[in-house]
Amino acid sequence: MESNPWKTLKEEKIYENPWIRVENHQVLNPAGKEGIYGKVHFKNRALAIVPIDENHDTWLVGQYRYTLDEYSWEIPMGGGKIDQDHLESAKRELKEETGITAGKWTEIMKIHTSNSVTDEVGYIYLAEELSFGATEFDETEVLKIVKLPFQEALEWVMAGKITDSISVAGILKAARILGY
Structure with missing residues (x-):
């Protein structure tokens, strides 16, 4: 196991809301020189599902992403509290966004979403043995749901139509597992 070459001298909370905390760290870098490092701490896990x-x-969810100022096609996803079981949170997210419940769940990936600036951890699941019901969108969600052959979702990734990193990783990993 590698040792940490960074030394934290001081941490300062810059901003906080219910989802994130932004911190400024005074550090000694691996060369032993003083510097700064910004960190975004996420208060939830990222959870994504390839049904x-x-x-x-499979099913994709389309929505306008405020932070990007553009429309995004993604696999169903959302957040789950750090202290809650991430599989149960993933089941909730799939039901809320698509109305789908699954009889078989396989965790296919743990992912760090952007490890140079954030400590966010995500989990991606393959959901199978599906049944269908009503969606339960959050008040912040205006979603479009599309059902398409998995091969077409894979083509959307390869063509750059899907750019969300968790969706890209999840679809590519599922493709490998499913033999595409």
Whole structure:
């Protein structure tokens, strides 16, 4: 195991809301020189799901992303409290965004979303043995749901139509698992 070459001299909270905390760190870098490091701490886990039915169809969710100022196609995803079971949170997110419940769940990936500036950890699941019901969108969500062959979702990734990093990673990993 590698040792940490960074030394934290001082931490200062710059900003905080219910989802994130932004910190400024005074550090000694690996060369032993003083410097600064900014960190965004996430208060939730990122959870994403690749739902696959018996015909190898999947579901994507489209929404306008405020931070990007553009529309984004993604696999169903959301957040789960750090102290809660991430599988149960993933099940809730899939149901809320698509109305889908799954009888079989497989964790296919743990991912760090942007490890140079944040400590956010995500978990990606493959959901199978699907059943369908009503969606339960959050008040901040205006979502479009599209069902398409998994092969087409993979093509959307390769063509750059899906750019969300967790969605790209999840679809590529699922493709490998499913033999595409």
